[in-house]
Amino acid sequence: MKLRRITTTAIAGLFAATALVACGSDSDGSSTSVAEGTDGVKIRIGTTDAAKEAWTVFEDKAAAEGIELEVVPFSDYSTPNEALAQDQIDVNLFQHLKFLAEYNVGSGEDLTPVGATEIVPLALFWKDHDSLDGIDGQSVAIPNDPSNQGRAINVLVQAGLVTLKTPGLITPAPLDIDESKSKVSVTPVDAAQSPTAYQEGTPAIINNSFLDRAGIDPKLAVFQDDPNSQEAEPYINAFVTKAEDKDDANIARLVELWHDPEVLAAVDRDSKGTSVPVERTAAELQTILDRLEEAQAAS
Template identity: 85%
Template sequence: MKLGRITTTAIAGLFAATALVACGSDSDGTSTTTQDGDGATIRIGTTDAAKEAWTVFEEKAAEEGITLDVVNFSDYSTPNDALAQDQLDVNLFQHLKFLAAYNVGSGEDLTPVGSSEIVPLALFWKDHDSIDGIEGEQVAIPNDESNQGRAINVLVQADLVTLKTPGMITPTPADIDEEASKVSVLPVDAAQAPTAYHEGTPAIINNSFLDRAGIDPNLAVFEDDPNSEEAEPYINVFVTKAEDADDENIARLVELWHDADVQAAVDRDSKGTSVAVNRPADELQAILDRLEAADE
């Protein structure tokens, strides 16, 4: 989500959605994009409305005759519920792994219709510019369900950790072959990973915590490969209800997100860490199907 991640149990707070989206919903709760004499109005949910990219995105949509009714959420548990309850037409805030957990946990069939970008997850080690000499160190990793597995796979890609069963999508510390690994892991609350870093412990830090901790994202000593199969679950996506997957206006929004001006704003927002991903809907659905099967 640019997602500083969320567990499936966070879905329990879902009914707060009504209050959050009331200003952006039609009174009758219809879910299809609205057409009028001036063009289409699309209700889109996000957790990042304050970012520059969203301002540029709205401007580009307006040039195409599409009015964006942007609904901002303060948490990650409600945008999908708002979509499922017909209070939104589309949302853009989550990656495929989170969507899979939501669909499996809720019984919904929300559908990815386009991709936006992926933010690599990175390893930081104070006063070091590479992983040379890291053998034997303990690495702090986020302990939440969504980030922990990805963090371990970052260490797998860095050839620092070996799994008992190679290729796991969401490994846990128990899945690590400690004898064959070069480092050990220390699960901590994601918000505490920067503290560990500042104290000299190598740490995998979520992108959303870097700014708050005053850590330059370009100081990473290793990050996962956004083009690898292991990174596919973390592609951020535009999501609709299944029956709206062929909406032409929403398809146009996906295209507009990849406009050069929008992408330049995304780059500024992320300080150069975001990597644009433009995968077709059928490929995204195939990845989602695989993730949902693993979560069932």
Template identity: 85%
Template sequence: MKLHRITTTAIAGLFAATALVACGSDSDGSSTTVADGTDGVTIRIGTTDAAKEAWTVFEEKAADEGITLDIVPFSDYSTPNEALAQDQLDVNLFQHLKFLAEYNVGSGAELTPVGSSEIVPLALFWKDHDSIDGIEGESVAIPNDPSNQGRAINVLVQAGLVTLKTPGMVTPAPVDIDEANSKVSVIPVDAAQAPTAYQEGRPAIINNSFLDRAGIDPNLAVFEDDPESEEAEPYINVFVTKAEDKDDANIARLVELWHDPEVLAAVDRDSEGTSVAVDRPAAELQEILDRLEADQANS
């Protein structure tokens, strides 16, 4: 089945249009909803990973269920939530819970997680080393963006290399590190520059997307955070809808289809074996989101 795909440019044009047509409306202007269990429905879903194999397999699985996926590809991380909030999407899948919390608090939106997909561990790399033995005294390059900096510091906490002044912080900053009781120091850099630091011989925490671009084997990591730990919960990737659509049965079916063995196998190939499937109930995801939003609002 050949499905219509909308570019981010087209989405921007839709936002600017004065005669904007609401998502799912009929030609006569009456509102329609996705009927539970009805073949032939179309669901608009946004992602930043549309080119990956998993999305092709996912699309085919949905088609087998009578659901047409109108996959909307995005090249940035801000537009998919705006598109969802403005009814240009029914659901998106591109972000972890912490990113969603930051968006909701910053925008006043109430976008809601309805299912989980996977978590991609964040890892420490050290050229020509296969463990963290001997790393004491080194300066570790970490991403400087808010979403990843705190997680990177907590990777070092889990590795026993950094001690925080206040244990258990979800998003610590370099100022929160107890330098006197830590084994390494940190140097925040632009996430895209972390691979360069690694190639120069400095230990570095590198996001998966930049590993791929730099041609670094993710299996060379000397340490990574534990996807089963409480510290990793903010980084569970989720399906997200508007609050009023959280009980949509067809979207719930999409969440189930993402966990089909063939889709999961494709996700594993896409991530070179680094992603870990996560299947958490929507209620648990919402509880985590609530905690993160409270923390974000008080920061």
């Protein structure tokens, strides 16, 4: 089965009036959802990673099951949830639970996680070092954007290098660090500058996208967060749909197909061996999301 893609250029044109992707509408102007086509089921799925190998393998697996994926590529992180909320796509796969919680609280929507995919651990790098030995007293460069900054500080908490004034914060800020009880201090920098800090000899927490651009081997990390820890739960990536579609059997089958060994192998290659597959039920993901949304609403 030939799978149809919609180009980013076409999407941009359709965004002009509403700032939302408009695709897959019926001739009468109404939006279609997961639908039965002449050859089987058709599902419109949005992602920011359409060019990666894993998506090609995933599409092939879905086609073999009679599911035609209409992959809608996005070039930013703000529009896939808006498109889903407006019924322009049926499901998306691009975000972790913390990002979803921030969107739901900010927008008043009730988008729902229906299946876990993976976690990409966030790691600490220190040039010419292979352990944390001798790091006491150093200042660690951390990304300064709110989401990555909080996670980076929690990486240092897990490493035993930083103590928080109030334990258990989901998104701590530098002001939440108890400096008198911590072994290192932190220096927030633009995430794009973290590889530069590393190259200059400063310990730095660097996310995967900038590791790849800077040509830094992920295996050089001296510490990374534990993907099985509670601190890592907000960063589980997930399939997300509207609440009324959370029990759709075809979308549930997509979740299963993402965990096919061939798809997982492609994900591993795409991430250069850093991604960690996660299997959590939809109910477990919703429990985590509820906790994150409560914290987000209170912040």
